Ligand SMILES: Cc1nc(NNC(=O)[C@H](CC2CCCC2)CN(O)CO)c(F)c(N2CCN3CCOC[C@@H]3C2)n1
């Protein structure tokens with residue numbers, strides 16, 4: 678089971694490398710890594726488990742963050758709908774994820790972003806695409822194409838950045854961290 682000690686921190690060169698495509702069929706090890714990453718997110722969102730295991734909350738995790746240089750990410754974006762609190766908005770282990778198209782419109786999280794590999798606050802808006810069309814393979818190798826918007830779109834972009842050695846603060850305007858061009862959606 679993954680805990681915070683398995684997550685590498687800024688300064689580790691792996692976070693600045695480009696991860697390799699995953700080949701199919703997956704090895705059992707690769708399947709386990711994917712499942713362990715998703716389990717970490719679920720544990721981190723469970724108050725008891727998070728406290729017991731001393732986990733920081735997470736809604737996404739990329740394999741390079743556990744020093745695995747492969748193009749695989751896990752996402753567990755909880756429901757925003759109080760009517761169906763137990764149905765995640767977007768959840769799964771995505772292999773070889775790729776943004777195949779995106780909106781002209783940009784968006785950012787109103788509270789900025791953090792990262793489990795960054796043990797400090799870096800304030801500022803992280804401007805990303807508001808909507809994306811995402812292609813990825815599931816653990817059987819089947820290719821899926823989905824359109825994401827708002828919170829799930831932001832999370833997936835943060836994770837795919839990790840596969841390309843990009844950190845969230847690379848997107849922050851260092852001169853004016855909270856500067857926004859017209860038309861950028863602020864997601865709260
Ligand atoms: C937005 C948010 N970011 C949290 N952490 N950062 C992360 O997930 C990093 C990835 C996210 C940073 C911004 C976009 C992607 C991890 N990253 O570094 C992976 O590359 C949260 F924990 C969190 N939530 C809201 C939902 N809540 C449900 C109940 O449990 C607590 C949980 C807290 N929302």
Ligand code: NI
Nearest residue numbers: 791792793794
């Ligand atoms: Ni991160």
